[in-house]
Amino acid sequence: xxxxxxxxxxxxxxxxxxxxxxxxxxxxxxxxxxxxxxxxxxxxxxxxxxxxxxxxxxxxxxxxxxxxxxxxxxxxxxxxxxxxxxxxxxxxxxxxxxxxxxxxxxxxxxxxxxxxxxxxxxxxxxxxxxxxxxxxxxxxxxxxxxxxxxxxxxxxxxxxxxxxxxxxxxxxxxxxxxxxxxxxxxxxxxxxxxxxxxxxxxxxxxxxxxxxxxxxxxxxxxxxxxxxxxxxxxxxx
Amino acid sequence: xxxxxxxxxxxxxxxxxxxxxxxxxxxxxxxxxxxxxxxxxxxxxxxxxxxxxxxxxxxxxxxxxxxxxxxxxxxxxxxxxxxxxxxxxxxxxxxxxxxxxxxxxxxxxxxxxxxxxxxxxxxxxxxxxxxxxxxxxxxxxxxxxxxxxxxxxxxxxxxxxxxxxxxxxxxxxxxxxxxxxxxxxxxxxxxxxxxxx
Amino acid sequence: xxxxxxxxxxxxxxxxxxxxxxxxxxxxxxxxxxxxxxxxxxxxxxxxxxxxxxxxxxxxxxxxxxxxxxxxxxxxxxxxxxxxxxxxxxxxxxxxxxxxxxxxxxxxxxxxxxxxxxxxxxxxxxxxxxxxxxxxxxxxxxxxxxxxxxxxxxxxxxxxxxxxxxxxxxxxxxxxxxxxxxxxxxxxxxxxxxxxxxxxxxxxxxxxxxxxxxxxxxxxxxxxxxxxxxxxxxxxxxxxxxxxxxxxxxxxxxxxxxxxxxxxxxxxxxxxxxxxxxxxxxxxxxxxxxxxxxxxxxxxxxxxxxxxxxxxxxxxxxxxxxxxxxxxxxxxxxxxxxxxxxxxxxxxxxxxxxxxxxxxxxxxxxxxxxxxxxxxxxxxxxxxxxxxxxxxxxxxxxxxxxxxxxxxxxxxxxxxxxxxxxxx
Numbered sequence: 067x068x069x070x071x072x073x074x075x076x077x078x079x080x081x082x083x084x085x086x087x088x089x090x091x092x093x094x095x096x097x098x099x100x101x102x103x104x105x106x107x108x109x110x111x112x113x114x115x116x117x118x119x120x121x122x123x124x125x126x127x128x129x130x131x132x133x134x135x136x137x138x139x140x141x142x143x144x145x146x147x148x149x150x151x152x153x154x155x156x157x158x159x160x161x162x163x164x165x166x167x168x169x170x171x172x173x174x175x176x177x178x179x180x181x182x183x184x185x186x187x188x189x190x191x192x193x194x195x196x197x198x199x200x201x202x203x204x205x206x207x208x209x210x211x212x213x214x215x216x217x218x219x220x221x222x223x224x225x226x227x228x229x230x231x232x233x234x235x236x237x238x239x240x241x242x243x244x245x246x247x248x249x250x251x252x253x254x255x256x257x258x259x260x261x262x263x264x265x266x267x268x269x270x271x272x273x274x275x276x277x278x279x280x281x282x283x284x285x286x287x288x289x290x291x292x293x294x295x296x297x298x299x300x301x302x303x
Numbered sequence: 304x305x306x307x308x309x310x311x312x313x314x315x316x317x318x319x320x321x322x323x324x325x326x327x328x329x330x331x332x333x334x335x336x337x338x339x340x341x342x343x344x345x346x347x348x349x350x351x352x353x354x355x356x357x358x359x360x361x362x363x364x365x366x367x368x369x370x371x372x373x374x375x376x377x378x379x380x381x382x383x384x385x386x387x388x389x390x391x392x393x394x395x396x397x398x399x400x401x402x403x404x405x406x407x408x409x410x411x412x413x414x415x416x417x418x419x420x421x422x423x424x425x426x427x428x429x430x431x432x433x434x435x436x437x438x439x440x441x442x443x444x445x446x447x448x449x450x451x452x453x454x455x456x457x458x459x460x461x462x463x464x465x466x467x468x469x470x471x472x473x474x475x476x477x478x479x480x481x482x483x484x485x486x487x488x489x490x491x492x493x494x495x496x497x498x499x500x
Numbered sequence: 501x502x503x504x505x506x507x508x509x510x511x512x513x514x515x516x517x518x519x520x521x522x523x524x525x526x527x528x529x530x531x532x533x534x535x536x537x538x539x540x541x542x543x544x545x546x547x548x549x550x551x552x553x554x555x556x557x558x559x560x561x562x563x564x565x566x567x568x569x570x571x572x573x574x575x576x577x578x579x580x581x582x583x584x585x586x587x588x589x590x591x592x593x594x595x596x597x598x599x600x601x602x603x604x605x606x607x608x609x610x611x612x613x614x615x616x617x618x619x620x621x622x623x624x625x626x627x628x629x630x631x632x633x634x635x636x637x638x639x640x641x642x643x644x645x646x647x648x649x650x651x652x653x654x655x656x657x658x659x660x661x662x663x664x665x666x667x668x669x670x671x672x673x674x675x676x677x678x679x680x681x682x683x684x685x686x687x688x689x690x691x692x693x694x695x696x697x698x699x700x701x702x703x704x705x706x707x708x709x710x711x712x713x714x715x716x717x718x719x720x721x722x723x724x725x726x727x728x729x730x731x732x733x734x735x736x737x738x739x740x741x742x743x744x745x746x747x748x749x750x751x752x753x754x755x756x757x758x759x760x761x762x763x764x765x766x767x768x769x770x771x772x773x774x775x776x777x778x779x780x781x782x783x784x785x786x787x788x789x790x791x792x793x794x795x796x797x798x799x800x801x802x803x804x805x806x807x808x809x810x811x812x813x814x815x816x817x818x819x820x821x822x823x824x825x826x827x828x829x830x831x832x833x834x835x836x837x838x839x840x841x842x843x844x845x846x847x848x849x850x851x852x853x854x855x856x857x858x859x860x861x862x863x864x865x866x867x868x869x870x871x872x873x874x875x876x877x878x879x880x881x882x883x884x885x886x887x888x889x890x891x892x893x894x895x896x897x898x899x900x901x902x903x904x905x906x907x908x909x910x911x912x913x914x915x916x917x918x919x920x921x922x923x924x
Contacts, residue, residue, distance in 0.1 A: 114921045123825065123919040144830055151828020156920070158826070161819045166514030167507075178503045179828035231827070243920075415774040416555075416750060418548040419628045421884070423774075427751060440754030448751040460778040473749070483751040 071132070072239050072271045073097040073120055078129035079297075080119060089115055091297035092129075095289070099238070102262060102272040104282045107291035113275050116291065117241055120273070121154055122146030134238055151180035155232030155270065157261075159244040162228035163216035170212045173198040173231045183235025201230040204267075205260055222253050229261050236268045243275045258284055333433035337410045337463055337494060348408035348467040348490075353430040356444050356484060358399045396442035398484060403472040407486075410465045410494045411447070413458055422454035428466055428486075443483055451488040463494035504833060508840035512848075518809055523849045525802030526900070530853025532795035533892055535860070538876070540788055541885065546874040547573065547777055550694040551744075553625040555753050556770040558582065558590060558760065559742040564771040565780050571602055571742035572773070574612040574695045575872055578605065581739035586766040590743060593759075595752045598623045600744040603707050603737060606666045606678075611652050613666050613700045615707030615737070621647075623746060626694045636660055637687035640703045643730060647687035651697035651869070660685055666700070666710060678710040681727050693875045705735040745770070799896060803903040806845055810838065810907040814914065818922035821915045831915045835908040842904025843897070850896055 075095040081088045090112045097103055107113055118124040119131060122138055125146070131138045134153055138146060155176065163172045177184035177194055187197045202212060205226040211219060219227065225245055232240050242261070246254040258274075258281060265272045274285060282288050336353075411428040428447040429440075440446070449466055458464070468488035512519055551557075551572050559567045560580035569576040584601075591599045600623055603615035621639045624632055637660045640647055648658060658664070662685040667677045683702060691697055709730045713720055725733075747753060753772060760768040821834055829837075865876045914922075 118919050118921070121826070121920060144832075147825075147828060147830045150826075156826040158823075158920075162823065164820055164823055166511050175824075175827045179833075414772070415778070416772070417552060417629075418774055418777075419552075420545055420548075425750070427753070440758060443751065443755065446751045446754065448749070459782075460775050483749050485751070 070099055071096060072099055072101075072134060073273070074130075074132040075120075076130045076132075078119070078126055078131060080115065080124070080127045082115075088127075088297045090119070090295055092116075092294055093296065095294060097239075097271060097273065097287075099269075099271055100266075101287050102265070102285045103274065103287040103289055104285035105273060105275045105289045105291060106277060106279060106282065107295075109277060111291050112295060112297075113291055114243065117243055117273075117275060120239075121156070121241060122150045148180075151176065152182040153238045155234075155237040155240045157225070157228045157232050157240070157242040157245045160221065160224075160248045162231075163224055165215070165217050168213050168215055169202070169207070169219065169227050170195065170198050172216050172227055173202060173234055175231055176235055176237075180235065183237065185235075187235040198230065198234060201234055201264070202227070204264055205230050221248050222250075222257070225249060225257060226260065229257075229264065233264055233268050233270060237270055240265055240270045240272045241275075242272060244277070245274075246276065246281065247278070254278075254281065331412075331432040331461070331463070335432045336430055337412075348406050350408045351402075353409070353411070353445055356399060356402065356447075358397055358444075361397055361444075396444040398444050398472045400472055402470050402484075405470050406468070407470050408465060408467040409447070410463065413455075413462045413464050414460055415455075415458060419454070421456055423451075423456075423458050424454045425450050426455070426458075428464075432461055432463075447484045447486050449486045449488050451491060453489075453491070455491055465492045465494050467491070501836075504837050505840055505844075508837050509844050511837070512841045512844050515813065518813070519806070519845050522802055522806040522809055523845050523852065525798065525805060526846055526849025526896075527852035527856055529795060529799035529802050530850045530893075530896060531857040531860070532798060533792070533896065534854065534889065535857050536788065536791050536795060537888065537892060538857075538861075542876045543874055544777075544781060546693070546876075547780075548774075549627050550696075551625075551773050552627060552629050553746060554744045554773055555747045555750060556745040556756060557742055557773060557776075558587075558745055558768050558770050561761075561767060561769040564769065564776045565783075567742060567769065567771055568773065568776045568780070570604065572695070573872075574604065574614070574699060579741065581741055582743070582768055583739055583766050584737050586763070586768060587740055587743050589763075589765075590745060590760070590768075593756075595747055595749070595756060596745055597748045598746045600624060601704060601737075601740045602742045602744065603704060603740045605741070606668055606707075606710070608652075608664055608666050608700045609656060611649075611698050611700055612695075613702060613707075615702050615704045615740075617704060620701065624696075624744070626692050626696065630692075632692065632696065633690040634687050635690040637685070639687055640701070640706070641686070643703065643705050643709050643735065644681065644683045644727060645686040645703065645706070646683040647689060647701040648685055649689050649695075649697040649699045649701070650691035652700055653685075653688045658685055658688075660688065664700070666702075668711075668714070680724055681710045681730070704737050704740070708735040708737050709733075799899065802849065803846070803900055806842055806900070807903050807906050810842055810904070811910060814838075814907060814910055817911075818914055818918055821911060822918055822920050822922050825915055826920055831912050834915045835905075835912040837908075838911040839901065839904040839908035842907060843901050846897060846900025846904070849900075850893060 073096065075092055077094075078090060078092045079088050080090040105113060105116075115124070119126055119138075120133065122133065122141075123146070125143070126139045129139075133149060136149060138149075141149065163169075164175070167175075174194060177187055184194065187194055192200065199209075199212065203209075207223060207226055207230075211223065216224065216227065225248070228245070232242075240261075245261070246257055249257060262272065262284060272285075274281070409428070411430055412432055413423075414427040414429060415423040415425075416427060417423065417425040426449050428449050430445050431441070447466075447470075449468070451466075451468075455464075466486065466488050467490045468486045471485040471487070473483055473485060557567060557571055559571060560582045562579050566577060567579050570579050587599070587601055590596060598619060600620050601615075601617055604612060606613035618639055621632055621634075626632075634647075635650065637647070646664060652658070663682045664685065665677050665679045665682050683706065689696060689701075709727070712730065712733055713725045745756075747756065753770075757770040757772075760770045824834060824837075825831075861876060869875055
């Protein structure tokens with residue numbers, strides 16, 4: 067059973083090991099299912115750190131982060147890795163793909179590391195490959211590209227492959243860290259539309275991080291990290 | 304990280320060392336005899352020593368019994384004669400007939416005779432290290448010609464071994480008059496000193 | 501785990517050009533190590549096969565190993581001769597059961613010529629007490645009869661009745677041939693896998709006959725005795741190279757050695773074949789150990805190169821590690837991934853090395869057999885051999901795995917430090 071709240075943060079304080087002051091101090095942040103959120107702020111304000119915390123790569127210091135009802139602070143690192151594999155898909159700004167794998171194998175990567183995602187990818191009746199091909203097709207990637215090595219594709223095409231990979235197996239959360247920043251202006255909106263459409267179809271909630279405020283209207287929620295982050299006031303990070 | 308690298312390096316060195324070093328040969332000195340080691344009592348085989356192979360009434364130094372060496376003149380031919388006679392007695396050393404058919408166990412140094420692939424089926428057993436190679440050979444009653452039921456593997460000249468089997472005494476059919484010991488060996492085992500080497 | 505292996509192999513394959521050099525050095529090291537092991541074993545076996553049931557090899561006093569090598573294996577430096585009279589004395593000694601005189605020095609197309617008696621065909625044993633068998637014809641009877649070893653007949657395509665000319669010395673020089681006194685093939689021996697196969701056998705009288713009109717190693721100019729008139733001369737040899745002796749009682753061997761050494765007419769050396777071979781191996785063994793050590797050094801260098809190449813590439817791959825972490829790979833799995841890359845190159849190198857060795861053996865074996873009479877078993881291993889081969893390969897694999905852990909550990913550290921956002 068999935069809970070309605072995807073991410074629930076309470077009184078989170080995070081400090082990097084060699085820093086004297088906290089990097090993040092968030093009293094509250096909550097994300098419900100279907101609430102695609104746009105997270106923005108200037109560079110260096112702690113966006114990537116927050117993503118790493120939600121993604122279970124970093125352990126929270128004080129306070130609580132709940133991911134789909136699980137308290138990340140109480141889990142061991144291997145358990146957090148498992149949670150991430152099972153429930154979260156990532157899209158980065160660039161260099162999203164493993165260069166020595168063909169496109170289709172890149173899309174299938176999460177299914178190799180998570181049994182849950184592999185099973186969920188296959189429930190739509192088709193095989194794993196079939197599901198990957200379906201997603202690629204929906205993301206406007208031509209069939210002749212599927213077997214090609216990832217490095218053969220343009221940046222825009224690579225980002226769409228990354229989106230397919232993030233979505234396969236219907237993860238509950240999709241974290242996109244500046245995914246359009248390397249794309250041309252015309253492509254940015256198109257990519258965003260595709261991403262949100264497929265996320266809705268997969269039942270995934272998108273947490274979209276960017277410094278480009280022009281994209282904000284596409285999202286239900288608009289979160290300004292410097293406003294939420296008590297540690298940001300008066301500090302230069 | 305440093306300890307790990309050190310460990311890996313040690314592992315590699317150990318591997319090459321193990322292959323390069325010959326671990327099994329015990330260094331004996333020429334003429335050295337095997338010490339009498341208390342061993343597990345063999346069930347059927349009676350343990351004997353090399354002296355047991357010499358008949359009790361044989362004394363090669365007999366020729367010198369009545370000699371008074373101190374009072375001989377220098378170069379006296381009788382001294383050389385006695386020495387020559389002793390040499391002959393030594394060469395015609397008799398065997399102890401009572402040992403014929405005895406089931407015995409004795410330790411000695413191996414001189415392989417027949418080697419097929421890596422197996423030795425026939426060998427000579429001698430009482431001291433370096434026999435025939437560095438020092439004069441032992442008399443005939445201190446050599447055993449052994450044929451082993453189970454071939455020995457990985458054995459080299461002058462390895463020390465325990466040999467158990469049935470001893471045979473042959474009178475020597477040639478006009479050379481030599482008699483000899485033969486053994487049909489049923490079991491062999493490497494000889495090892497406990498602890499102190 | 502399966503997927504990590506597939507990923508590792510793919511990653512290594514993707515960088516095959518840079519990795520191929522390290523793979524080559526691992527292949528070379530493997531070939532060396534396995535090859536040396538194979539050679540050691542086969543040479544020992546081949547030598548110990550060559551003589552069986554012989555108690556003593558008798559010759560003029562010199563180096564026992566040299567006598568063995570020359571008289572039995574027919575390679576190496578020629579030794580001093582011993583007198584025929586001494587040989588006869590030994591032949592009639594009460595303790596001696598049989599004897600085979602050997603006379604070497606001539607050659608035929610690179611194959612050594614052996615002068616011996618008919619007792620050779622009766623008493624000579626090889627391998628596991630096996631006697632010689634004829635595959636065609638019979639032993640020599642006439643002065644100019646020759647019996648060929650199996651390899652000689654095969655290589656030169658000789659049949660029974662073939663006329664052959666022997667050359668003086670081990671290399672055929674102009675004018676050094678005994679062309680006025682040809683021999684005729686009357687028998688061909690069955691293959692033995694020993695130096696017998698590449699020997700041309702003639703009688704001692706034949707050996708004397710061709711040197712009748714030679715003095716001091718060269719033919720006397722203008723003086724030639726035709727073959728028909730040879731019998732008018734006394735064809736008893738004056739000296740022979742060596743004599744093989746079998747005793748009635750094997751335990752007499754030491755006493756015989758002493759008797760020979762103390763003989764007043766001509767002190768001789770009696771070599772026990774097994775003992776002499778063991779002495780030879782002890783000396784050779786030192787060289788072998790050195791060779792083995794060098795081979796391991798080559799392996800270490802190859803593995804060092806492998807580690808260096810993979811480590812060097814790691815910095816550029818931090819992005820890739822972050823991607824893998826983002827899809828759920830644990831740092832431990834990344835360690836495994838990098839380590840498996842190294843292992844896959846090691847395994848690839850080992851396979852290539854074995855293939856290289858197999859090819860070398862395939863082409864080299866006939867040459868070695870023809871030249872030295874040593875038969876190699878190729879890459880066939882069985883029984884104990886297989887165990888030692890497996891152990892050797894296991895050590896190489898272990899070394900490769902341990903070395904591969906180094907980049908693995910670095911990847912582990914990096915992925916922990918970088919998380920999802922490496923500083924590239």
